């Protein structure tokens with residue numbers, strides 16, 4: 001994907017881009033865009049080959065929220081279409097920045113494409129930032145690339161886990177920290193919707209291992225019950241149609257990954273004042289009503305805004321404080337993934353399209369982790 005500056009010179013290569021219709025995510029197609037030859041790159045630019053990326057329900061949420069949260073502006077596509085951002089790896093194949101050699105491997109936010117031109121800025125030993133003007137409307141985390149050449153934590157299966165889970169587990173880590181800091185708002189248990197999702201089971205793992213005395217209750221679809229039970233980090237697993245069987249006098253904190261308005265209302269009415277916290281995180285079910293009123297019994301539902309917690313902890317814990325704690329939590333989590341996830345690698349436009357549509361339509365089993373490339 002090439003954006004921004006006009007290029008000159010002979011175009012020798014093309015980028016293959018996978019794009020979706022913004023107003024109908026079921027419509028998708030592959031297009032080709034021109035790539036500049038290395039000599040025509042602007043100063044400080046890098047031509048990066050996108051080598052592999054993860055695709056989960058989180059990426060579908062980026063598409064659903066594309067206009068509202070400006071995700072579509074990151075990797076522009078033709079009118080009416082959008083390129084969904086994905087977490088993954090890219091190899092620098094041409095460089096006009098003196099500090100970044102050809103062959104450098106980067107981890108970060110990429111388009112679903114074979115190539116991306118990055119305007120390298122703030123280059124350090126650890127990473128760099130894409131300074132392209134059209135990317136500056138989003139949180140800085142989406143423009144940061146980590147230099148990972150030769151880093152064993154980012155190669156092979158470890159690399160797959162990073163792409164599939166690291167950004168999700170950061171959210172799990174922040175929610176666990178936020179709830180613990182607030183003593184779970186007086187709740188004795190945490191309820192997680194879409195308990196089979198990677199973000200949910202990351203949080204369940206943290207609460208289960210770190211917060212003794214807090215019961216972890218997973219809510220999921222009938223087809224995913226066995227998987228959720230097998231994880232061993234949920235004390236109880238309940239299907240969506242049985243949530244009112246939970247004892248209503250047990251104080252709970254609700255962490256919502258499903259974004260299902262009907263389920264939220266049912267839970268609030270069931271638990272009433274025992275609903276001590278209600279945080280909206282995800283949108284896997286895509287059943288949120290835009291006109292939803294949050295005047296429900298119990299704690300008022302509110303969006304969990306990760307950057308707020310990051311800012312707060314960065315101030316309190318000082319430089320590197322989050323990284324050290326997150327690193328320790330990640331190291332404890334990753335060994336579990338060999339039992340919990342089966343990583344499948346898929347290549348080429350047809351496979352990418354298939355996995356995209358399967359993910360969009362809820363046809364991916366929760367133990368599957370897809371690593372793709374175009």
Ligand SMILES: NC(=O)c1ccc[n+]([C@@H]2O[C@H](COP(=O)([O-])OP(=O)(O)OC[C@H]3O[C@@H](n4cnc5c(N)ncnc54)[C@H](OP(=O)(O)O)[C@@H]3O)[C@@H](O)[C@H]2O)c1
Pocket residue numbers: 056057058059061062167168171193194195196197198199200219220221224257258281282283284285304306359360361362363364365366
């Ligand atoms: N706010 C943030 O900063 C932030 C950060 C990270 C993640 N999140 C959100 O957390 C959610 C989970 O993301 P993930 O990548 O961890 O998910 P994932 O692992 O791909 O989750 C898969 C699960 O989601 C449910 N699901 C997925 N597609 C569905 C569909 N079309 N219809 C019905 N259910 C469907 C199913 O769970 P059940 O059967 O158990 O419901 C499925 O097993 C996403 O909405 C993501 O955006 C938000």
